[in-house]
Amino acid sequence: MLLGKKKNIVGLDIGSSAVKLVELKGGRGGRFTLVHAGLAPLSPEAIVEGTIMDSSLVVEVAGRLVRERGVRNANFGVSLAGMNVAIRKIQVPAMSEAELAESIQWEAEQYLPFDVNDANLDYVILETGAESMTVLVVAAKKERVADYTSIVTQLGKTPVLVDLDVFAVQNAYEYNYGLPEDRVVALVNVGAYLTNLNILAHGQSLFWRDIVFGGNNFTEAIQRELHVTREQAEAIKTGERVGDVSPQTVYGILNAVAQDFAEELKRTFDFFYTTSAHDRVEEIVLSGGSAQLLNLDQVLKDRFSVPVEIMNPFKEITYSEAEFPPEWLNRHAPAMAVAVGMALRTVGD
Secondary structure (H helix, E strand, O other): OOOOOOOEOEEEEEOOOEEEEEEEEEOHHHOEEEEEEEEEEOOOOOEEOOEEOOHHHHHHHHHHHHHHHOOOOOEEEEEEOHHHEEEEEEEEEOOOHHHHHHHHHHHHHOOOOOOHHHEEEEEEEEEEOOOEEEEEEEEEEHHHHHHHHHHHHHOOOEEEEEEEHHHHHHHHHHHHHOOOOOOEEEEEEEOOOOEEEEEEEOOEEEEEEEEOOOHHHHHHHHHHHHOOOHHHHHHHHOOOOOOOOOHHHHHHHHHHHHHHHHHHHHHHHHHHHHOOOOOOOOEEEEEOOOOOOOOHHHHHHHHHOOOEEEOOOOOOOEOOOOOOOHHHHHHHHHHHHHHHHHHOOEOOO
């Protein structure tokens, strides 16, 4: 019997400040080629704290992106993060896979921060022993899953994948850089509202956390200190000159918020150290729309005394420079990590 060709997925990352889209095409030797990539800003009122407040606006922005890029593929993936999802590593009595499938909802219920009946569950067995087994459980509120998959449906496309931001970023990192076998690496995906943290060691993902701190904190600090509008603050944050505001003043504001961010990250690292056999993160890899904020990488490098790299999720992906100017890709690459991670998947993964 002939095996059907695997169908690729369009990764649609619906973030708080922008919609990102990536489509890849798989080739020989597991290599991928970039087919479509795009980014469109989203009004801050459209999605508030991870909740879609204006679905018609999100559909309008995403639909324009799909049309402009000429995306014909019907298979789309979306990704979730924040208080609406939970990742837990749990211990259960040793049992068969069939028995686990029947009992996983009851087994996971005591570990979830929300009602298990209101959530979609998925799981994978990590280790099996004589008496017990370790299972990774992922749960997402059904209501939030429906909100995001509904956007895809309203685009006339089919939602075939619901991922989590932390795992999508890991997928992009693993493809482009490989899994770290000899060091502890923190993948830090800095979005507008949330920062997703995934700590990897010895080829495994060990710790996950979503931190309520992101690019909005920098924007709000600029607004507060300089008495400007949000639009002006966003422009200043990205390096534009507004009025007679000096670069030194902007640098001081951004640096102060970056220090606060580093402290928040340190507290999370410290918690990881108390729950694992590791006592040091040895490398930080930044991604997300706010990863390239002025001096953020240097602040983290100084604070933790480790190498800090900004992820390029297109590093090992082939693309046409005529279709995708390197300047555009380099500017937006960190923000595309979640979308790339989804696009590396295929239907049925």
